[in-house]
Amino acid sequence: MMFRLLGPLEVYGPDGASLQITQHKQRALLSLLLLTPGNWVSADLIHATLWVGNSPRNAFGSMKTYVSQLRRKLADANDPENRIESRVGGYRVFADRQELDVFLFEEVARRGRDALRDGDPGRAVEHLKAALELWRGEPFEELPEDVRKAENVRLEEQRWAVREDLIDAHVALGQPHVVIPTLRALTMEDPTREHLWYRLLVALCHSGRRAEALAAYQTAYRFLVDELGIEPGAELRQLHQQMLAGEAVTVPFHRDLRKIR
The missing domain is CATH 1.25.40.10 (Tetratricopeptide repeat domain)
Incomplete structure (x- = not known):
């Protein structure tokens, strides 16, 4: 699968087909779990993220419903794995690094930096442009600003570094x-x-x-x-x-x- 988080949440199945997740709270829940894939996220943090301010009495019941719906939708993408695991007081999602555009951005950017350091600015340009093209907007856009801020600051600094490396590569090519x-x-x-x-x-x-x-x-x-x-x-x-x-x-x-x- 592919989870795209460098902009509005997009999910693609193993066959490349887009998986439609339109309900806002489902999108926010999946984005929150993907913020730290493989790590447990407390139900209290999920509650605070999905319901800012007043929440309904059955909020935790609704949370379980959203998780069940997401499980079914992920399975609909011809992926038999149980992507979302639960335990008392929390949930976590499983995703390999190559399934997340956040990690793909970092890997492709690293290849570009290595090429520039190795004296191959042409190859560096290819990788660095590809890394920047993965950005479609604000990372983790579905989440409240206070939840995504730290990760967004980290990613934005990396994006600035990639921009500078790309500039250096073009100048190295005499452009x-x-x-x-x-x-x-x-x-x-x-x-x-x-x-x-x-x-x-x-x-x-x-x-x-x-x-x-x-x-x-x-x-x-x-x-x-x-x-x-x-x-x-x-x-x-x-x-x-x-x-x-x-x-x-x-x-x-x-x-x-x-x-x-």
Whole structure:
């Protein structure tokens, strides 16, 4: 089976057919169990997740009904395993790592990083793009924010890292023009990430757009000073000085990138 959690919950059977789970509380229950697959989840946590605020008197009875319905639906997908196990006070779901897009994202991203480290940026681009394409929206979208927040923060940091690795791979292939629009968008999305500004400046220089690179540095400088009260870090300042002096700009984030002017 395949459980897709990097966006609205989607479930696919072994034959690739979509398994329709439309009832909101069933979707939330399955998402909560898949948040920590193989681990027991207390009935109290499930209750608090499914019923925020007032809950019906028969809430725990309804919970058992949702579990039974999910078991039947998973079995309808031609999968004979009892995916959801119960014990007094809790439930757990069984799913292999390769059945979850969350773990698939991490594995494909790792292959991309390994390829980049091994000096194969072309293969790195393929893997890193494939990893990012698994994202369809907010991870574990069916769950309340306070329940999914910690895992979402972890996954979002990994997503940022994959984006940066993909940028590095394109530059390593001599394709800085490909990543400039992405870098401009990402520096607007989170202007506190100096590594993104660094990559933008390098990509612009590598594309023969040094004046734009100098302007981008001023934008970064003003934001950091005005909004955060700090100056850019040493790497970014050194790069700025190299650009002002007309020196060759070295790209330290990938050992195989050549010097550029």
